[in-house]
Every structure is written in C-alpha cells, then in structure tokens.
Amino acid sequence: MEQREISQAVIGRLPxxxxxxxxxxxxxxxxxxxxxxxxxxxxTASQIRQDLNNFGGFGQQGYGYNVKYLYAEIGKxxxxxxxxxxxxxxxxxxGQALANYAAFENRGFILKGxxxxxxxxxxxxxxxxxxxxxxxxxxxxxTHDIEIAALTIPKSEAIKVADMLVANGVKAIWNFAxxxxxxxxxxIVENVHLSESLMKLSYNVSRxxxxxxx
Amino acid sequence: MEQREISQAVIGRLPxxxxxxxxxxxxxxxxxxxxxxxxxxxxTASQIRQDLNNFGGFGQQGYGYNVKYLYAEIGKxxxxxxxxxxxxxxxxxxGQALANYAAFENRGFILKGxxxxxxxxxxxxxxxxxxxxxxxxxxxxxTHDIEIAALTIPKSEAIKVADMLVANGVKAIWNFAxxxxxxxxxxIVENVHLSESLMKLSYNVSRxxxxxxx
Numbered sequence: 001m002e003q004r005e006i007s008q009a010v011i012g013r014l015p016x017x018x019x020x021x022x023x024x025x026x027x028x029x030x031x032x033x034x035x036x037x038x039x040x041x042x043x044t045a046s047q048i049r050q051d052l053n054n055f056g057g058f059g060q061q062g063y064g065y066n067v068k069y070l071y072a073e074i075g076k077x078x079x080x081x082x083x084x085x086x087x088x089x090x091x092x093x094x095g096q097a098l099a100n101y102a103a104f105e106n107r108g109f110i111l112k113g114x115x116x117x118x119x120x121x122x123x124x125x126x127x128x129x130x131x132x133x134x135x136x137x138x139x140x141x142x143t144h145d146i147e148i149a150a151l152t153i154p155k156s157e158a159i160k161v162a163d164m165l166v167a168n169g170v171k172a173i174w175n176f177a178x179x180x181x182x183x184x185x186x187x188i189v190e191n192v193h194l195s196e197s198l199m200k201l202s203y204n205v206s207r208x209x210x211x212x213x214x
Numbered sequence: 215m216e217q218r219e220i221s222q223a224v225i226g227r228l229p230x231x232x233x234x235x236x237x238x239x240x241x242x243x244x245x246x247x248x249x250x251x252x253x254x255x256x257x258t259a260s261q262i263r264q265d266l267n268n269f270g271g272f273g274q275q276g277y278g279y280n281v282k283y284l285y286a287e288i289g290k291x292x293x294x295x296x297x298x299x300x301x302x303x304x305x306x307x308x309g310q311a312l313a314n315y316a317a318f319e320n321r322g323f324i325l326k327g328x329x330x331x332x333x334x335x336x337x338x339x340x341x342x343x344x345x346x347x348x349x350x351x352x353x354x355x356x357t358h359d360i361e362i363a364a365l366t367i368p369k370s371e372a373i374k375v376a377d378m379l380v381a382n383g384v385k386a387i388w389n390f391a392x393x394x395x396x397x398x399x400x401x402i403v404e405n406v407h408l409s410e411s412l413m414k415l416s417y418n419v420s421r422x423x424x425x426x427x428x
Binding site for chain 1: 225226228229230232233256291292293294296298306307308310311312314315318321322323361362385386388392393394400402404406407408409410411412413414415416417418419420421422423
C-alpha cells in the first residue's frame with residue numbers, strides 16, 4: 001500500500017464509513033451519492049467528499065459511490081485485509097467478551113492466545129483458543145509473532161505487563177486497564193477507558209437534570 | 215451546582231484529571247503544582263491551568279493545588295456525587311463485565327436491574343442484582359426512575375430497544391451496540407464502539423508495518 005499522510009481525525013472517521021457501507025452492502029445497495037450517505041450518517045456531504053478525497057476519491061460525478069468498491073478500499077486503508085496476530089491478557093468477563101467478538105476474524109485479527117493468572121482457567125477453551133498462564137506469556141510472544149495485545153487486567157498489573165510485552169516484540173496495545181501506559185513513542189496504544197466514558201455520561205446527565213428539574 | 219458553559223473538549227479531559235488526582239490521593243500526596251501534574255500527565259502546565267480555570271481555578275499561586283479538594287470538586291462537576299439509577303440490557307460477557315465493574319457504585323451509578331432474553335439467565339444474580347427478562351423491561355423502567363441504560367445487545371435489537379427506553383423515561387444511553395441510535399436530541403448518548411477502536415489500531419499497525427518492513 002502506498003504511503004499517504006492522513007490526519008488522525010480522518011482515520012478516526014473511517015471506521016464509521018466502513019460500518020455504514022457494510023450495512024448498505026448487506027441491504028443490497030450498489031451505489032450511493034454523497035448526499036444520500038450524508039443524510040444517513042448525519043454529517044455534511046462536503047465532509048464526506050473531503051474525507052474520501054484523501055484517498056483519491058472513489059466517486060464519479062453524478063453516479064455516486066460504488067458501495068462495494070469503496071467498502072473494500074476503506075478496508076484496505078484500515079489494514080483490515082492484512083492478518084494481525086493478537087493475544088488477550090486477562091480472561092475475566094471483558095477479556096472473554098473480546099475473545100467472543102465474532103467480527104474479529106472478518107477483519108484480519110487472529111486471536112492466537114489468551115492469558116490469565118487464575119489456575120482454574122488454565123486450559124479452558126474460549127472460542128477454540130486455550131487459556132494459558134501468565135508465566136508462559138513471555139516465551140509465547142517471543143516465539144509467536146504477536147503484533148497486538150489487548151490488556152483487560154487491573155491497572156496495578158497493566159504497566160508492568162505492557163513493558164514486558166513491548167520489550168519482547170509486541171507492536172500495539174489495546175488498553176482497557178484504567179491507567180495510561182508509558183511506552184516508547186513508536187508503540188501504538190489505543191485506550192478504551194470505560195470509566196472515563198461513563199464519567200462523561202454522568203456529567204451530561206447531571207447537567208440535563210440541572211436544566212430540567214428546577 | 216451552578217450552570218457553567220464548558221466545552222465538551224474540556225469535559226472530555228476531566229475524567230483523566232480525576233483519575234490522576236485519585237491516584238495522587240492514594241499515594242498520600244496532598245498538594246501538587248501544575249508543573250508537576252503536567253509532567254505526570256504529559257500535557258502542558260498551561261493546558262492544565264486553562265482547563266481548571268474553567269471552574270474558577272482551585273490553585274493558589276506558589277502553593278499548587280490541594281489534591282483532595284480538587285478531586286472532590288471535579289467529582290462534583292462530573293456529577294459523581296449524585297446517584298444515578300442505571301440498568302444494563304444484555305447480560306453476555308460484556309454486560310456482566312460492566313455489572314461487575316466495582317468503580318460504579320463509588321461514582322454514584324446504582325445498578326438497579328439487568329435484562330436479557332435468555333430464559334436460562336432469569337433470576338441469576340450478578341453482583342447481587344437479579345437478571346430479569348426483556349418482557350418485564352418496559353414496566354420496570356416506567357416504575358423505577360431509571361436514568362441511564364447501558365446497551366450491550368446486538369445492533370439488530372439496539373435501535374428498537376433504545377426507542378422504547380427513551381419513550382418510557384430513560385434519559386441517557388451508554389451504547390455498546392455496533393450501530394448509531396437515532397434518538398431525540400435531548401437524549402444523552404455515549405457510544406463505545408469497540409470495533410471502531412480496533413480498526414484505528416489496525417490502521418496504525420498496518421502503517422507501522424509499511425514503514426518498518428521494507
């Protein structure tokens with residue numbers, strides 16, 4: 001794939017395009033204009049045209065976008081056509097929810113391993129993948145070409161484990177632990193801080209209550 | 215709480231301040247300067263001063279911020295000192311992960327009910343809360359003053375369920391379903407689209423690979 005300089009803001013919007021185009025495909029829609037897509041997605045048509053122009057634009061004036069083609073192209077841009085080996089550290093409810101997430105494999109994420117500290121989970125199969133113990137983790141990442149690790153472990157463990165993973169070749173962390181990881185700049189970190197999302201919700205609900213209950 | 219006009223960008227950063235201040239408190243730190251907080255949080259000291267000035271500023275020149283006071287004030291701003299009744303719809307792994315999330319109650323979120331369609335889950339206790347069946351949901355929200363509903367159900371169900379909840383008094387949706395909800399403008403929606411987060415990660419990993427493997 002050729003190199004392009006695209007802002008993280010645009011990148012952040014691509015998954016949503018990908019989702020809408022996937023739904024259009026499922027409903028059998030073959031072409032869509034930027035105006036119709038705009039109405040569906042509730043963003044302006046000019047935003048859509050601008051975003052998609054970053055990739056040379058896939059639309060033909062007056063004909064709209066070819067849904068299937070655009071879906072595939074955005075998939076390629078997002079790297080979803082490439083296989084990424086992935087492990088999940090922490091097999092509590094959240095780790096198992098991620099492991100059972102069916103869309104993973106369709107998008108090139110290959111779940112290779114699951115790790116936990118609880119002996120009673122050892123050998124358990126989740127979506128056909130065996131749970132291993134944490135003391136096997138280091139050797140495992142050294143020998144299995146693991147690119148991505150999802151961390152669903154307590155914050156007290158997360159920083160130490162992330163450091164070890166990165167020292168042993170992991171390139172990216174999908175971090176669900178309630179802490180920032182202090183990793184080298186070339187390590188890719190995607191944080192999902194659920195409690196911060198909940199606090200934003202709390203703020204907006206409290207404000208709403210202030211405004212409506214006088 | 216008095217009304218203040220604060221941008222969503224600042225609101226979005228408050229939970230992170232709250233988290234750092236909580237950790238400082240746990241480590242027994244009583245005061246911190248904006249410079250020291252800046253080093254810890256890896257944002258500029260001027261950003262910190264600007265953000266906190268939105269609330270009248272809590273620092274005294276030369277003395278730094280009182281950690282405990284600032285923590286409590288930000289908590290109040292975020293509405294964490296107010297009780298919010300909440301239900302979770304969908305008791306799969308993700309729903310149970312949310313239900314078991316211990317920090318909820320500390321932050322004023324009172325888990326009142328859990329709902330699912332699977333008869334085998336009926337009556338099961340998760341963190342002391344009974345799982346109810348979906349056909350009881352409508353009457354339940356009408357009679358239990360529920361403000362927030364977390365949706366961890368398939369996208370095919372989410373829109374219909376969200377519409378019903380809102381029609382029956384729910385004010386805010388914490389949406390984990392892989393779809394946008396088309397709700398009235400005064401309904402608060404906080405989306406957590408895990409697959410979009412994963413796609414951003416995929417994009418950055420693929421780019422990294424392009425740059426490093428020639």
